[in-house]
Amino acid sequence: MTTTIDNPRPRLAATDATDGGVAARRRTAGLALLALATGAFAIGTTEFVSMGLLPQLASGVGVDIPTAGHVISAYAVGVVVGAPVLAVLGARLPRRGLLLALMGVILLGNALTSIAPSYGALMGARFVSGLPHGAFFGVAALVAADLVAPHRRAQAVSLVMTGLTVATLLGVPAATWLGQGLGWRAAYGLVVALAALTLVLLALLVPRVPADRGASGRTELRALKEPQVLLTALAGAIGFGGMFAIYTYIAPTVTEVAGQREGMVPVYLLSFGVGSVLGTLVGGRLADWSILRSTVLGAAAMGVLLAAYAVTSQWLVPGMLTVFLISASGGVFTIGLQMRLIQVAGKARTLGAALNHSALNAANALGAWLGGLTVAGGLGYPSTAWVGVGLSLLGLVVLGVSVTLQRRTTLAAATA
Structure with missing residues:
Protein backbone atom coordinates (compact mmCIF):
# COMPACT_ATOMS: atom_id res chain seq x y z
CA MET A 1 0.00 0.00 0.00
CA ASP A 212 -0.90 26.97 0.05
CA ARG A 213 -4.44 28.11 -0.61
CA GLY A 214 -6.02 29.38 2.60
CA ALA A 215 -2.71 29.37 4.45
CA SER A 216 -2.44 31.65 7.49
CA GLY A 217 -0.74 31.83 10.83
CA ARG A 218 -3.96 30.79 12.51
CA THR A 219 -4.28 27.74 10.29
CA GLU A 220 -0.70 26.72 11.02
CA LEU A 221 -1.19 27.11 14.78
CA ARG A 222 -4.10 24.69 14.66
CA ALA A 223 -1.57 21.94 13.94
CA LEU A 224 -0.35 22.26 17.52
CA LYS A 225 -3.79 21.09 18.63
CA GLU A 226 -3.70 18.02 16.42
CA PRO A 227 -2.80 14.87 18.40
CA GLN A 228 -1.22 13.25 15.34
CA VAL A 229 1.17 16.14 14.79
CA LEU A 230 2.18 16.27 18.45
CA LEU A 231 2.55 12.51 18.80
CA THR A 232 4.61 12.20 15.61
CA ALA A 233 6.92 15.02 16.69
CA LEU A 234 7.23 13.44 20.14
CA ALA A 235 8.10 10.08 18.57
CA GLY A 236 10.97 11.80 16.77
CA ALA A 237 12.15 13.79 19.79
CA ILE A 238 12.36 10.60 21.85
CA GLY A 239 13.12 7.91 19.28
CA PHE A 240 15.96 9.69 17.50
CA GLY A 241 17.55 10.51 20.85
CA GLY A 242 19.06 7.04 20.78
CA MET A 243 21.26 8.06 17.87
CA PHE A 244 22.67 11.04 19.75
CA ALA A 245 23.16 9.01 22.93
CA ILE A 246 26.02 7.18 21.20
CA TYR A 247 27.12 9.87 18.72
CA THR A 248 27.87 12.38 21.47
CA TYR A 249 30.29 9.98 23.13
CA ILE A 250 31.68 8.22 20.10
CA ALA A 251 35.22 9.65 20.48
CA PRO A 252 35.88 8.30 24.02
CA THR A 253 34.16 5.05 23.06
CA VAL A 254 36.62 4.56 20.20
CA THR A 255 39.70 5.35 22.31
CA GLU A 256 38.75 3.91 25.70
CA VAL A 257 36.45 1.00 24.86
CA ALA A 258 37.81 -0.14 21.49
CA GLY A 259 41.36 0.83 22.49
CA GLN A 260 42.07 2.69 19.26
CA ARG A 261 44.25 5.76 18.77
CA GLU A 262 42.61 9.16 18.36
CA GLY A 263 43.32 9.11 14.65
CA MET A 264 40.63 6.44 14.23
CA VAL A 265 37.88 8.74 15.51
CA PRO A 266 37.52 10.57 12.16
CA VAL A 267 37.30 7.18 10.44
CA TYR A 268 34.37 6.25 12.67
CA LEU A 269 32.75 9.60 11.96
CA LEU A 270 33.27 9.05 8.24
CA SER A 271 31.49 5.70 8.56
CA PHE A 272 28.66 7.47 10.36
CA GLY A 273 28.42 10.13 7.66
CA VAL A 274 28.39 7.68 4.76
CA GLY A 275 25.68 5.67 6.49
CA SER A 276 23.62 8.81 6.99
CA VAL A 277 23.84 9.76 3.31
CA LEU A 278 22.90 6.26 2.17
CA GLY A 279 20.07 5.96 4.70
CA THR A 280 18.62 9.31 3.67
CA LEU A 281 18.53 8.31 -0.01
CA VAL A 282 17.11 4.85 0.72
CA GLY A 283 14.64 6.42 3.14
CA GLY A 284 13.22 8.53 0.33
CA ARG A 285 12.44 5.47 -1.77
CA LEU A 286 11.01 3.57 1.18
CA ALA A 287 8.80 6.49 2.20
CA ASP A 288 7.41 6.70 -1.34
CA TRP A 289 6.48 3.03 -0.87
CA SER A 290 4.93 3.58 2.57
CA ILE A 291 5.52 6.48 4.95
CA LEU A 292 4.36 4.66 8.06
CA ARG A 293 6.13 1.37 7.36
CA SER A 294 9.43 3.06 6.55
CA THR A 295 9.24 5.14 9.74
CA VAL A 296 8.57 2.07 11.90
CA LEU A 297 11.24 0.07 10.05
CA GLY A 298 13.87 2.78 10.61
CA ALA A 299 13.08 3.14 14.32
CA ALA A 300 13.00 -0.62 14.94
CA ALA A 301 16.24 -1.24 13.06
CA MET A 302 17.92 1.56 14.98
CA GLY A 303 16.90 0.01 18.30
CA VAL A 304 18.22 -3.44 17.35
CA LEU A 305 21.50 -2.04 16.04
CA LEU A 306 22.03 0.11 19.13
CA ALA A 307 21.75 -3.06 21.23
CA ALA A 308 24.36 -4.66 18.97
CA TYR A 309 26.63 -1.63 19.38
CA ALA A 310 26.74 -2.18 23.14
CA VAL A 311 28.70 -5.34 22.30
CA THR A 312 30.50 -4.52 19.04
CA SER A 313 31.85 -1.17 20.28
CA GLN A 314 34.81 -2.98 21.83
CA TRP A 315 36.12 -4.03 18.39
CA LEU A 316 37.27 -1.82 15.52
CA VAL A 317 35.66 -3.22 12.37
CA PRO A 318 32.43 -4.62 13.89
CA GLY A 319 31.95 -1.38 15.81
CA MET A 320 32.48 0.75 12.71
CA LEU A 321 30.09 -1.39 10.68
CA THR A 322 27.44 -1.11 13.39
CA VAL A 323 27.83 2.67 13.50
CA PHE A 324 27.36 2.75 9.73
CA LEU A 325 24.14 0.73 9.96
CA ILE A 326 22.79 2.75 12.91
CA SER A 327 23.31 5.95 10.95
CA ALA A 328 21.67 4.46 7.85
CA SER A 329 18.61 3.33 9.80
CA GLY A 330 18.44 6.78 11.39
CA GLY A 331 18.34 8.32 7.92
CA VAL A 332 15.40 6.11 6.98
CA PHE A 333 13.61 7.07 10.20
CA THR A 334 14.06 10.83 9.79
CA ILE A 335 12.80 10.91 6.19
CA GLY A 336 9.76 8.85 7.18
CA LEU A 337 9.16 11.18 10.11
CA GLN A 338 9.44 14.26 7.88
CA MET A 339 6.90 12.90 5.40
CA ARG A 340 4.49 11.74 8.12
CA LEU A 341 4.50 15.18 9.74
CA ILE A 342 3.64 16.77 6.40
CA GLN A 343 0.91 14.17 5.94
CA VAL A 344 -0.80 14.48 9.34
CA ALA A 345 -0.50 18.29 9.49
CA GLY A 346 -3.20 18.67 6.83
CA LYS A 347 -3.47 22.31 5.77
CA ALA A 348 -0.75 23.33 8.27
CA ARG A 349 2.00 21.82 6.09
CA THR A 350 4.59 24.52 6.76
CA LEU A 351 4.51 24.05 10.52
CA GLY A 352 4.25 20.28 10.23
CA ALA A 353 7.33 20.08 8.02
CA ALA A 354 9.32 22.46 10.23
CA LEU A 355 8.50 20.61 13.47
CA ASN A 356 10.62 17.67 12.33
CA HIS A 357 13.79 19.67 12.93
CA SER A 358 12.61 20.96 16.28
CA ALA A 359 12.03 17.33 17.25
CA LEU A 360 15.47 16.21 16.05
CA ASN A 361 17.24 18.95 17.98
CA ALA A 362 15.27 18.05 21.08
CA ALA A 363 16.40 14.46 20.49
CA ASN A 364 20.00 15.69 20.34
CA ALA A 365 19.72 17.29 23.77
CA LEU A 366 17.81 14.36 25.31
CA GLY A 367 20.11 11.64 24.03
CA ALA A 368 23.30 13.46 25.03
CA TRP A 369 21.94 14.24 28.49
CA LEU A 370 20.71 10.73 29.31
CA GLY A 371 23.85 9.15 27.89
CA GLY A 372 25.94 11.47 30.03
CA LEU A 373 24.03 10.41 33.13
CA THR A 374 24.93 6.74 32.65
CA VAL A 375 28.57 7.56 31.97
CA ALA A 376 28.75 9.83 35.01
CA GLY A 377 27.14 7.03 37.03
CA GLY A 378 30.10 4.76 36.28
CA LEU A 379 28.34 2.43 33.84
CA GLY A 380 30.86 3.04 31.05
CA TYR A 381 30.50 4.31 27.52
CA PRO A 382 28.79 1.16 26.16
CA SER A 383 25.88 2.01 28.46
CA THR A 384 24.98 4.89 26.15
CA ALA A 385 23.91 2.29 23.60
CA TRP A 386 21.40 0.83 26.05
CA VAL A 387 20.08 4.33 26.65
CA GLY A 388 19.62 4.51 22.89
CA VAL A 389 17.75 1.20 22.85
CA GLY A 390 15.36 2.47 25.50
CA LEU A 391 14.74 5.71 23.65
CA SER A 392 14.16 3.91 20.34
CA LEU A 393 11.63 1.57 21.95
CA LEU A 394 9.85 4.44 23.68
CA GLY A 395 9.72 6.32 20.38
CA LEU A 396 8.13 3.26 18.75
CA VAL A 397 5.56 3.11 21.56
CA VAL A 398 4.61 6.76 20.96
CA LEU A 399 4.39 6.11 17.23
CA GLY A 400 2.19 3.09 17.95
CA VAL A 401 -0.15 5.23 20.04
CA SER A 402 -0.29 7.72 17.16
CA VAL A 403 -1.20 5.05 14.61
CA THR A 404 -3.78 3.41 16.89
CA LEU A 405 -5.48 6.73 17.57
CA GLN A 406 -5.45 7.58 13.85
CA ARG A 407 -7.07 4.28 12.91
CA ARG A 408 -9.75 4.64 15.57
CA THR A 409 -10.53 8.15 14.35
CA THR A 410 -10.74 6.95 10.74
CA LEU A 411 -12.97 4.02 11.70
CA ALA A 412 -15.26 6.22 13.75
CA ALA A 413 -15.60 8.68 10.86
CA ALA A 414 -16.38 5.85 8.44
CA THR A 415 -19.11 4.38 10.62
CA ALA A 416 -20.67 7.70 11.63
Missing part, protein backbone atom coordinates in the same frame (compact mmCIF):
# COMPACT_ATOMS: atom_id res chain seq x y z
CA THR A 2 1.39 3.39 -0.99
CA THR A 3 0.67 6.36 1.23
CA THR A 4 -0.02 9.69 -0.44
CA ILE A 5 0.18 13.22 0.85
CA ASP A 6 -2.72 15.58 0.38
CA ASN A 7 -1.67 18.81 -1.27
CA PRO A 8 -4.00 21.78 -0.73
CA ARG A 9 -3.09 23.29 -4.08
CA PRO A 10 -2.47 21.98 -7.62
CA ARG A 11 0.97 20.74 -8.57
CA LEU A 12 3.27 23.32 -10.05
CA ALA A 13 3.75 21.77 -13.46
CA ALA A 14 0.85 20.86 -15.67
CA THR A 15 0.90 17.50 -17.38
CA ASP A 16 2.71 17.64 -20.68
CA ALA A 17 2.47 14.63 -22.94
CA THR A 18 5.60 15.43 -24.96
CA ASP A 19 8.97 13.96 -24.10
CA GLY A 20 10.47 17.44 -24.34
CA GLY A 21 8.01 18.81 -21.79
CA VAL A 22 8.73 15.98 -19.37
CA ALA A 23 12.48 16.44 -19.76
CA ALA A 24 12.17 20.19 -19.22
CA ARG A 25 10.17 19.71 -16.03
CA ARG A 26 12.72 17.23 -14.74
CA ARG A 27 15.60 19.63 -15.45
CA THR A 28 13.76 22.44 -13.68
CA ALA A 29 13.05 20.23 -10.68
CA GLY A 30 16.61 18.89 -10.61
CA LEU A 31 18.17 22.35 -10.62
CA ALA A 32 15.78 23.55 -7.93
CA LEU A 33 16.61 20.54 -5.76
CA LEU A 34 20.31 21.35 -6.22
CA ALA A 35 19.71 24.88 -4.93
CA LEU A 36 17.76 23.58 -1.93
CA ALA A 37 20.41 20.94 -1.18
CA THR A 38 23.10 23.64 -1.26
CA GLY A 39 21.18 25.49 1.44
CA ALA A 40 20.97 22.27 3.44
CA PHE A 41 24.73 21.85 3.03
CA ALA A 42 25.36 25.35 4.39
CA ILE A 43 23.08 24.76 7.38
CA GLY A 44 24.63 21.36 8.13
CA THR A 45 28.09 22.91 8.06
CA THR A 46 27.26 25.68 10.51
CA GLU A 47 25.32 23.32 12.80
CA PHE A 48 28.18 20.89 13.38
CA VAL A 49 31.38 22.87 12.85
CA SER A 50 31.26 24.40 16.34
CA MET A 51 31.80 20.95 17.85
CA GLY A 52 35.15 20.59 16.12
CA LEU A 53 36.31 24.11 16.99
CA LEU A 54 35.38 24.31 20.68
CA PRO A 55 38.97 24.84 21.92
CA GLN A 56 39.48 27.68 19.44
CA LEU A 57 36.10 29.22 20.26
CA ALA A 58 36.86 29.06 23.98
CA SER A 59 40.25 30.70 23.53
CA GLY A 60 38.87 33.31 21.16
CA VAL A 61 36.25 34.68 23.56
CA GLY A 62 38.11 34.00 26.82
CA VAL A 63 36.10 31.15 28.38
CA ASP A 64 36.80 27.51 29.23
CA ILE A 65 35.80 24.68 26.89
CA PRO A 66 32.69 23.51 28.84
CA THR A 67 31.38 27.08 28.83
CA ALA A 68 32.10 27.41 25.13
CA GLY A 69 30.02 24.28 24.62
CA HIS A 70 26.95 26.33 25.46
CA VAL A 71 27.15 27.96 22.03
CA ILE A 72 26.07 24.59 20.60
CA SER A 73 23.08 24.60 22.94
CA ALA A 74 22.28 28.19 21.90
CA TYR A 75 22.06 27.08 18.27
CA ALA A 76 19.82 24.13 19.19
CA VAL A 77 17.51 26.37 21.21
CA GLY A 78 17.30 28.68 18.20
CA VAL A 79 16.19 25.75 16.04
CA VAL A 80 13.56 24.56 18.52
CA VAL A 81 12.14 28.07 18.95
CA GLY A 82 12.52 29.30 15.39
CA ALA A 83 10.96 26.35 13.54
CA PRO A 84 7.36 26.82 14.73
CA VAL A 85 7.52 30.61 15.11
CA LEU A 86 8.90 31.33 11.63
CA ALA A 87 6.70 28.68 10.04
CA VAL A 88 3.63 30.42 11.44
CA LEU A 89 4.80 33.93 10.55
CA GLY A 90 5.75 32.91 7.01
CA ALA A 91 2.72 30.74 6.24
CA ARG A 92 1.18 33.20 3.75
CA LEU A 93 4.41 34.16 2.01
CA PRO A 94 5.41 32.77 -1.41
CA ARG A 95 7.72 29.81 -0.87
CA ARG A 96 10.72 31.09 -2.80
CA GLY A 97 10.58 34.49 -1.12
CA LEU A 98 10.35 32.83 2.29
CA LEU A 99 13.35 30.61 1.50
CA LEU A 100 15.38 33.66 0.46
CA ALA A 101 14.46 35.49 3.67
CA LEU A 102 15.35 32.49 5.84
CA MET A 103 18.70 32.01 4.10
CA GLY A 104 19.34 35.73 4.54
CA VAL A 105 18.95 35.32 8.30
CA ILE A 106 21.32 32.36 8.20
CA LEU A 107 23.87 34.52 6.39
CA LEU A 108 23.40 37.32 8.93
CA GLY A 109 23.70 35.00 11.93
CA ASN A 110 26.94 33.48 10.68
CA ALA A 111 28.35 36.88 9.75
CA LEU A 112 27.64 38.02 13.32
CA THR A 113 29.26 34.83 14.61
CA SER A 114 32.41 35.50 12.60
CA ILE A 115 32.86 38.97 14.14
CA ALA A 116 31.52 38.29 17.65
CA PRO A 117 33.78 40.22 20.07
CA SER A 118 32.68 38.47 23.26
CA TYR A 119 31.14 35.30 24.64
CA GLY A 120 27.72 36.94 25.05
CA ALA A 121 27.76 38.22 21.48
CA LEU A 122 28.79 34.76 20.25
CA MET A 123 25.89 33.13 22.13
CA GLY A 124 23.44 35.60 20.64
CA ALA A 125 24.82 35.12 17.13
CA ARG A 126 24.54 31.33 17.36
CA PHE A 127 20.94 31.63 18.58
CA VAL A 128 20.11 33.83 15.58
CA SER A 129 21.89 31.37 13.26
CA GLY A 130 19.68 28.53 14.53
CA LEU A 131 16.35 30.34 14.22
CA PRO A 132 15.79 29.73 10.45
CA HIS A 133 17.13 26.14 10.48
CA GLY A 134 13.90 24.20 10.94
CA ALA A 135 11.72 26.57 8.93
CA PHE A 136 14.14 26.46 5.96
CA PHE A 137 14.14 22.66 5.90
CA GLY A 138 10.38 22.55 6.34
CA VAL A 139 9.68 24.96 3.46
CA ALA A 140 12.38 23.32 1.31
CA ALA A 141 10.72 19.94 1.86
CA LEU A 142 7.35 21.31 0.74
CA VAL A 143 8.84 22.92 -2.38
CA ALA A 144 10.74 19.74 -3.24
CA ALA A 145 7.61 17.60 -2.83
CA ASP A 146 5.54 19.93 -5.02
CA LEU A 147 8.11 19.98 -7.84
CA VAL A 148 7.77 16.28 -8.66
CA ALA A 149 5.13 13.65 -9.28
CA PRO A 150 3.31 12.33 -6.18
CA HIS A 151 5.06 8.95 -6.28
CA ARG A 152 8.50 10.67 -6.09
CA ARG A 153 7.86 13.24 -3.36
CA ALA A 154 9.74 11.48 -0.56
CA GLN A 155 12.71 10.90 -2.88
CA ALA A 156 12.79 14.62 -3.70
CA VAL A 157 12.73 15.51 0.00
CA SER A 158 15.50 13.00 0.69
CA LEU A 159 17.68 14.63 -1.99
CA VAL A 160 17.34 17.98 -0.22
CA MET A 161 18.15 16.36 3.14
CA THR A 162 21.20 14.73 1.58
CA GLY A 163 22.77 18.20 1.56
CA LEU A 164 22.72 18.10 5.35
CA THR A 165 24.29 14.66 5.55
CA VAL A 166 26.95 15.46 2.93
CA ALA A 167 27.88 18.46 5.06
CA THR A 168 29.01 16.05 7.79
CA LEU A 169 31.31 14.39 5.24
CA LEU A 170 32.72 17.43 3.43
CA GLY A 171 31.53 20.77 4.79
CA VAL A 172 32.30 20.24 8.46
CA PRO A 173 35.81 18.78 7.94
CA ALA A 174 36.65 21.57 5.46
CA ALA A 175 35.35 24.31 7.74
CA THR A 176 37.13 22.77 10.74
CA TRP A 177 40.40 22.59 8.83
CA LEU A 178 39.97 26.19 7.75
CA GLY A 179 39.15 27.29 11.30
CA GLN A 180 42.17 25.52 12.73
CA GLY A 181 44.49 27.02 10.14
CA LEU A 182 43.17 30.58 9.80
CA GLY A 183 41.27 31.00 13.05
CA TRP A 184 37.77 29.92 14.07
CA ARG A 185 36.16 33.01 12.55
CA ALA A 186 37.19 31.85 9.08
CA ALA A 187 35.03 28.72 9.45
CA TYR A 188 31.88 30.82 9.83
CA GLY A 189 33.09 33.07 7.02
CA LEU A 190 32.97 29.98 4.82
CA VAL A 191 29.36 29.41 5.87
CA VAL A 192 28.58 33.03 4.94
CA ALA A 193 29.97 32.33 1.47
CA LEU A 194 27.87 29.16 1.20
CA ALA A 195 24.76 31.07 2.29
CA ALA A 196 25.46 33.77 -0.32
CA LEU A 197 25.85 31.09 -3.02
CA THR A 198 22.57 29.54 -1.89
CA LEU A 199 20.78 32.89 -2.20
CA VAL A 200 21.94 33.20 -5.80
CA LEU A 201 20.92 29.63 -6.64
CA LEU A 202 17.52 29.97 -4.99
CA ALA A 203 16.81 33.18 -6.90
CA LEU A 204 17.89 31.67 -10.22
CA LEU A 205 16.81 28.03 -10.03
CA VAL A 206 13.76 27.73 -7.77
CA PRO A 207 10.50 28.59 -9.57
CA ARG A 208 7.89 30.90 -8.10
CA VAL A 209 5.88 28.85 -5.64
CA PRO A 210 2.77 30.39 -4.04
CA ALA A 211 1.74 29.64 -0.48
